[in-house]
Amino acid sequence: MKTHFKTIIVSDVHLGTKGSKAKEIARFLKQYHCDNLILNGDIIDGWQLKKSGAWKRKHTRFFNRILKMIENHNTQVFYLRGNHDDFLDQILPLQIGNLSIQTDMIYESRGKKYFITHGDVFDSITTNLRWIAYLGDMGYTFLLWLNRVVNHYRFKRGLPYFSLSQYIKGKVKSAVSYVDQYETELAKMAKAKGCNGIICGHIHKAENRLIDGVHYLNSGDWVETMSALAEDHEGNWQLIYYSEINFKEIRDQEVGSFFSGKEEENESTIIPLRKVSFDSPKDDLNPPAFR
Numbered sequence: 504m505k506t507h508f509k510t511i512i513v514s515d516v517h518l519g520t521k522g523s524k525a526k527e528i529a530r531f532l533k534q535y536h537c538d539n540l541i542l543n544g545d546i547i548d549g550w551q552l553k554k555s556g557a558w559k560r561k562h563t564r565f566f567n568r569i570l571k572m573i574e575n576h577n578t579q580v581f582y583l584r585g586n587h588d589d590f591l592d593q594i595l596p597l598q599i600g601n602l603s604i605q606t607d608m609i610y611e612s613r614g615k616k617y618f619i620t621h622g623d624v625f626d627s628i629t630t631n632l633r634w635i636a637y638l639g640d641m642g643y644t645f646l647l648w649l650n651r652v653v654n655h656y657r658f659k660r661g662l663p664y665f666s667l668s669q670y671i672k673g674k675v676k677s678a679v680s681y682v683d684q685y686e687t688e689l690a691k692m693a694k695a696k697g698c699n700g701i702i703c704g705h706i707h708k709a710e711n712r713l714i715d716g717v718h719y720l721n722s723g724d725w726v727e728t729m730s731a732l733a734e735d736h737e738g739n740w741q742l743i744y745y746s747e748i749n750f751k752e753i754r755d756q757e758v759g760s761f762f763s764g765k766e767e768e769n770e771s772t773i774i775p776l777r778k779v780s781f782d783s784p785k786d787d788l789n790p791p792a793f794r
């Protein structure tokens with residue numbers, strides 16, 4: 504049986520850029536069923552596509568996967584605009600069948616109200632730093648490049664994916680304080696809107712913790728972290744990291760059930776290794792140590 508979630512939230516896929524992990528996210532989504540899928544901004548990188556990007560088959564496949572979720576499981580899809588897909592501003596709000604394109608939304612979970620937004624609203628207000636300004640745009644591009652080099656090396660040696668830029672961000676002081684400031688501001692905004700929680704993306708830093716009584720959730724991204732938020736039917740939230748999903752075990756289980764003659768060889772169960780529940784927020788969400 505596939506794990507069935509009430510809601511899955513992903514953000515910052517940046518389709519159209521070199522670093523976008525389009526294949527991985529399509530593979531990830533294939534492992535689960537969900538009632539609601541929320542695409543929380545920067546899914547398509549309109550800025551990059553305008554500049555030099557190319558739309559590739561794997562990008563189309565990502566949307567085909569989403570169409571399949573709608574067709575096969577009647578999943579409701581909410582696409583919220585981000586700053587990189589702000590071209591959506593011209594058409595939203597828009598609703599076609601199960602797909603709804605909008606700016607932001609209020610989501611209710613276990614009697615609590617969550618404000619869901621991509622989270623770029625504070626870029627110009629809170630600080631002179633735009634979110635990547637601590638390294639400069641060039642620095643960030645370089646980091647992503649280095650990330651690819653390191654992971655190419657690791658892949659060749661059979662080592663798991665490691666997000667170098669996440670690791671470095673955790674080390675740079677100004678980046679750490681920027682992230683703190685961002686998280687605090689978004690929690691404040693949720694409170695001002697009469698919500699108990701905030702769900703965002705934008706800064707490419709996955710998180711699940713309480714800030715002054717506000718439940719702060721950030722789904723991370725699919726350029727470096729490769730993470731998503733998932734809510735089960737009891738209203739428990741968790742972060743799922745792609746690099747920690749044991750696809751091999753899933754395949755083995757499938758082969759096992761195939762040979763044992765059961766008819767569920769296409770079904771699979773995923774047990775994310777890192778679970779973070781609402782009741783016990785932990786701060787051990789940093790990327791795994793460099794190995």
Ligand SMILES: [Mn+2]
Nearest residue numbers: 545585586705
């Ligand atoms: Mn963004």
